[in-house]
Amino acid sequence: MAEIKPEDTSKCQMKKSSTLSALGPEEDSVQRTTFDSGYDVTKGFVDCKGFFGEYGGFSETNSQTAAILADFTQEYLDTKDDEGFIQELNSLQRHWLGRPTPIYHARGLSNCLGGGQIYLKREDLAHTGAHKINHCLGEALLAKKMGKSRVITETSGIHGICLASAAAVVGIKCEVYIGENDWAAKKDDIAKMRMMGAKVVKVTSGQKNLKEAADKVFDIFVNDSSNTFYAYSTIAGPQPFPTIVKDLQCIVGEEAREQIVTVAGRLPDHVCGCVAGGSNALGIFQCFLTDDDVKLYAIEPEVNTDAVNLGNPGAGYMESFALLHEINYVQASEADVASAFVSLAKYDGITPNWESCYALAQAIRLAPQCSKDEIILVNLSGRGDQNDCNKALKHCGLDFSDTPDDVLDT
Numbered sequence: 001m002a003e004i005k006p007e008d009t010s011k012c013q014m015k016k017s018s019t020l021s022a023l024g025p026e027e028d029s030v031q032r033t034t035f036d037s038g039y040d041v042t043k044g045f046v047d048c049k050g051f052f053g054e055y056g057g058f059s060e061t062n063s064q065t066a067a068i069l070a071d072f073t074q075e076y077l078d079t080k081d082d083e084g085f086i087q088e089l090n091s092l093q094r095h096w097l098g099r100p101t102p103i104y105h106a107r108g109l110s111n112c113l114g115g116g117q118i119y120l121k122r123e124d125l126a127h128t129g130a131h132k133i134n135h136c137l138g139e140a141l142l143a144k145k146m147g148k149s150r151v152i153t154e155t156s157g158i159h160g161i162c163l164a165s166a167a168a169v170v171g172i173k174c175e176v177y178i179g180e181n182d183w184a185a186k187k188d189d190i191a192k193m194r195m196m197g198a199k200v201v202k203v204t205s206g207q208k209n210l211k212e213a214a215d216k217v218f219d220i221f222v223n224d225s226s227n228t229f230y231a232y233s234t235i236a237g238p239q240p241f242p243t244i245v246k247d248l249q250c251i252v253g254e255e256a257r258e259q260i261v262t263v264a265g266r267l268p269d270h271v272c273g274c275v276a277g278g279s280n281a282l283g284i285f286q287c288f289l290t291d292d293d294v295k296l297y298a299i300e301p302e303v304n305t306d307a308v309n310l311g312n313p314g315a316g317y318m319e320s321f322a323l324l325h326e327i328n329y330v331q332a333s334e335a336d337v338a339s340a341f342v343s344l345a346k347y348d349g350i351t352p353n354w355e356s357c358y359a360l361a362q363a364i365r366l367a368p369q370c371s372k373d374e375i376i377l378v379n380l381s382g383r384g385d386q387n388d389c390n391k392a393l394k395h396c397g398l399d400f401s402d403t404p405d406d407v408l409d410t
């Protein structure tokens with residue numbers, strides 16, 4: 001069994017805090033949920049100039065592109081509160097996606113660590129096995145309600161599968177662009193996406209990577225924005241894309257806040273989310289932003305990591321939030337991550353996604369320093385596959401292939 005090594009959290013970097021009043025204009029907000037804490041999750045919506053509060057805007061120097069983005073933002077603002085849209089989204093979230101996902105008290109792991117109590121928001125149990133489905137479903141449905149004929153995106157991870165699934169259930173065309181360098185590794189996913197009716201396109205230009213695929217998708221969007229919805233995979237890109245993803249991930253924080261109070265009787269002391277662009281981290285954080293006693297941790301990989309899906313260039317928007325609030329950026333090593341993976345498997349029978357284990361590693365670090373009644377909430381953003389499992393075993397030097405077979409002698 002790999003050893004769990006709690007580490008000093010003093011390397012946490014504290015970001016400057018401010019008040020919520022710096023967030024977006026009131027007139028852009030919708031009446032959805034207001035929590036007892038007074039935090040109105042409907043604040044912080046982007047306005048049609050791409051700003052949320054004093055931050056944001058369109059970085060596009062090309063005025064034509066800026067105008068397209070402004071129009072698209074307005075279409076989004078006009079659609080997001082539509083009753084039909086909200087009802088259909090709620091219904092699909094419940095009956096197709098599997099919401100609300102549960103909160104689980106990881107007793108085995110908590111007992112082993114001897115300290116704070118670790119709770120997991122089980123996004124690994126959402127349809128497709130990852131939190132990405134939350135924004136993909138919303139994006140596909142928004143596209144349809146906005147009168148677009150297709151959703152398009154690039155992928156090198158799970159986002160393509162999530163978007164193809166969402167497009168199939170919503171009944172809208174889907175196109176997924178993949179760099180040639182990722183093509184072979186995505187063979188099984190490509191077949192699955194095609195089975196669900198998506199058109200999957202190989203991008204052979206430039207370095208043939210995700211970046212070229214993303215450039216291609218942005219060009220297609222700009223040239224045909226009246227028919228096309230660019231479904232971003234994370235909190236990245238120009239406005240309104242980061243805000244759309246943030247808004248659609250808010251469901252995770254809304255549920256988690258209510259559930260933790262129901263099961264544990266109070267708000268958590270610590271909330272952990274792994275961060276690349278920030279869709280899962282901000283998804284859960286945004287509902288605890290004004291709770292001064294709740295500490296938020298965004299966990300990113302150390303340099304030279306295997307976390308191929310972390311490290312997206314989405315830092316800008318997430319950083320803006322971190323500037324407005326206190327979000328502690330911390331790092332976890334691959335050894336921490338592998339150990340977290342194996343520990344959760346052993347003590348609670350859950351094999352999480354490799355990326356999610358960055359958040360779990362921070363919880364494992366914190367728990368021994370906490371008292372027994374302190375609560376650490378982890379956004380377990382996805383379920384692990386065999387690759388994740390093999391990677392964790394390898395990192396921890398575990399090899400069960402040598403274990404002699406137990407044979408029932410009949």
Ligand SMILES: Cc1ncc(COP(=O)(O)O)c(C=O)c1O
Nearest residue numbers: 234276277278279280309381382
């Ligand atoms: C399961 C899972 N969690 C987390 C991430 C990181 O992305 P984000 O920061 O947008 O949540 C990814 C990225 O693909 C992922 O697949």
